[in-house]
Amino acid sequence: MAATSVIVLDRSNNTTCTINLHGATVVSWRVNNQEQLFVSKLAVFDGKKAIRGGIPFVFPQFGPWSFGPNHGFARIVRWTLERGPERLPNGDVEAVLSLMDTDFTRSMWNYPFRITYRIILREKELHFHIGVYNPSKELAFSFNLLLHTYLKVPDVRKCQITGLHGCTFIDKTRDGAIYQEGREVATINEWTDRIYQHTSQEHIITNVVSGRKMRLQKYNFPDTVIWNPWLDKARETPDFGDDEYPNMVCVEAGHVSSPVLLLPGTAFEASQILQVIVNPKR
Numbered sequence: 001m002a003a004t005s006v007i008v009l010d011r012s013n014n015t016t017c018t019i020n021l022h023g024a025t026v027v028s029w030r031v032n033n034q035e036q037l038f039v040s041k042l043a044v045f046d047g048k049k050a051i052r053g054g055i056p057f058v059f060p061q062f063g064p065w066s067f068g069p070n071h072g073f074a075r076i077v078r079w080t081l082e083r084g085p086e087r088l089p090n091g092d093v094e095a096v097l098s099l100m101d102t103d104f105t106r107s108m109w110n111y112p113f114r115i116t117y118r119i120i121l122r123e124k125e126l127h128f129h130i131g132v133y134n135p136s137k138e139l140a141f142s143f144n145l146l147l148h149t150y151l152k153v154p155d156v157r158k159c160q161i162t163g164l165h166g167c168t169f170i171d172k173t174r175d176g177a178i179y180q181e182g183r184e185v186a187t188i189n190e191w192t193d194r195i196y197q198h199t200s201q202e203h204i205i206t207n208v209v210s211g212r213k214m215r216l217q218k219y220n221f222p223d224t225v226i227w228n229p230w231l232d233k234a235r236e237t238p239d240f241g242d243d244e245y246p247n248m249v250c251v252e253a254g255h256v257s258s259p260v261l262l263l264p265g266t267a268f269e270a271s272q273i274l275q276v277i278v279n280p281k282r
């Protein structure tokens with residue numbers, strides 16, 4: 001049996017989305033044949049390691065964790081395909097994945113849970129709807145959730161990111177010191193690892209593939225993590241090529257600087273929409 005397996009959402013016109021059931025990782029999103037996501041040439045697809053690139057699903061922990069692997073277990077376990085991929089009456093294509101607790105997840109985090117992850121491929125958009133349910137009758141639990149989106153870019157130094165102005169951020173490159181973003185648009189010219197708090201519901205990222213803009217919209221995700229390892233950290237990361245850092249930027253919508261507390265019998269929902277902005281003059 002293959003270590004990992006994929007499903008493909010095909011909206012025709014060379015617009016596709018490929019999801020690896022390992023971690024429910026979206027590993028490709030092509031719009032008119034143009035790849036929008038970065039996946040490292042050194043990414044490992046062994047059904048064990050997290051896939052370096054695309055959109056890994058971070059749950060129930062963001063960052064290091066004494067009970068389990070960095071960024072939790074959801075990105076390193078096999079998810080179930082619940083439905084699809086199927087074409088909707090309007091031509092969009094949908095797939096629904098799910099994840100439940102197992103002995104493996106319980107060995108790190110001893111709670112019952114159910115996650116539903118619905119992905120819809122539209123003409124120029126990719127929609128993500130997440131539901132986390134606590135089926136317990138008496139136990140509450142708390143968790144982090146984040147979509148670790150790796151955008152493909154020709155040169156990260158030319159990208160600008162809106163929606164961060166005035167926000168406080170935890171700077172992981174400076175021992176977690178807290179600062180406030182003073183720039184109208186953020187740019188990246190060095191190792192960057194920041195958890196921006198209470199960010200705008202919308203970010204525009206300029207100069208993604210073909211010099212276009214990408215819109216990221218988010219609901220119930222108060223934080224935005226911006227990450228680029230730059231050269232030194234890239235060298236320390238075995239599944240990331242030394243020369244690849246200029247070609248990616250992670251813009252990660254999440255609920256991470258404070259946990260979500262989920263009471264018994266209740267659900268938490270969050271969404272993200274990625275949209276390629278097409279300039280009619282081009």
Ligand SMILES: O=P(O)(O)OC[C@H]1O[C@@H](O)[C@H](O)[C@@H](O)[C@@H]1O
Pocket residue numbers: 050070071148172193194225227252
């Ligand atoms: O190497 P990993 O576990 O995939 O993490 C990559 C990066 O993910 C980011 O989200 C974190 O803010 C960084 O601190 C981390 O280095």
